[in-house]
Amino acid sequence: MEIPFLDTILWPIKWVVELILVGWHYLWTFIGLDPAAGLTWVLSIVGLVLVVRAALIPIFVRQIKSQRKMLEVAPQLKKIQDKYKGKKDQFSREAMSRETMELYRKTGTNPLASCLPLLLQMPIFFSLFSVLNNAQKGQAGVGPLNAQLGEQFGNATLFGVAPLHDTFIGSWNNGGPWQVMVIAGLMVVLMTASQFYTQLQIMAKNQSPEAKASPMFKQQRVLLYILPLVFVFSGVAFPLGVMFYWLTSNLWTMGQQFLVIRNMPTPGSEAAKAREARLAKKGKLEPSKGAPAIESIPEAPKTTQRQQPVSKNRAKKQQGDKK
């Protein structure tokens, strides 16, 4: 982080990151772990993830709640979708997005989280990155991480050989230690696996039929196969300490998603049907919440009776009457 402007913005976040790290480190040391050991620092990073992700829970819950509220506006949403059915040109798409967004706003059911949760995590990520980077040079942090702790953090090694600040590419160029490469490789595999699992869970089980038919869904599918590549590249370039943050965060997402899909599935999705089946087995199904409202919209009644042929004049009149 050589950019002064960015440093100024990141300063308060860095300070908090350091405070949480040092706090957990203090706790682990208090319990009796070696303050200079790599494991202690890894556990401190895990603690940092726990605090950050727990702080983001309210945002997540809010999002789930508005998704539930979507049930109520589903008929209106369906109306908009029907209006633009089969219209694939850019202007119709745009008009449809506009109407959908306006509906969300009016009814207070916006299911989108905004990019704030992502934006919030990014500086934390960068801060951890720069904290590790500075610590590696034996520098103190901006606040609670004093010179002594900074040096300790910078020198901390896993299994006595793999420094937390080391990267795969770094140890590759320096001809070792090979343990760094093994640990980094292992973490890339774990990260890919957990991300794959989370994403697959959402896509296979927690999507309404409408969402599955949308072009976004196809985009998500492509993403499923691109993300592992992202992990491989970052796994090569990022220090082990940062990787531990990312991995733990991924695991948290996996667990959180599992609970949500199990207990609060998207209405109309496969997970919702599975939940109904589970509840029905136990005899605890609430009838009001059971059936997905999206499918229960009555279609225009189809008459099987043959229409009598009418003269042009009468046909015009009849059509006029209908409208």
Place this chain on the structure above:
Amino acid sequence: MTSVVTALVLAPRNLAVLLLRAYRAVISPLYGDVCRYYPSCSSYTLQAIQQRGLIVGSALGVYRIIRCHPWAKGGVDDVPPVRRQRYRLTPFGFVVAASHGKG
């Protein structure tokens, strides 16, 4: 002569257009549709920069990102329109003089 001046005036915003297009093609899809507004923050910023230039456009974009949080109502939020549209957009999104390519 004037076309050279126009090109120079438009250079910063066109550079920003290129960057934003790259961001929207490569990074945006990574986390999918999350914006609570229409147009999305990056699309809004792109339009703002195209219409108002790099400085005012970026400021509008930053202000939009600040307004876009989980407690915002969201909805349709277009770039405040400019009084007079002096330039033309290429299909890619670059800003050129209105007479560009004609004479």
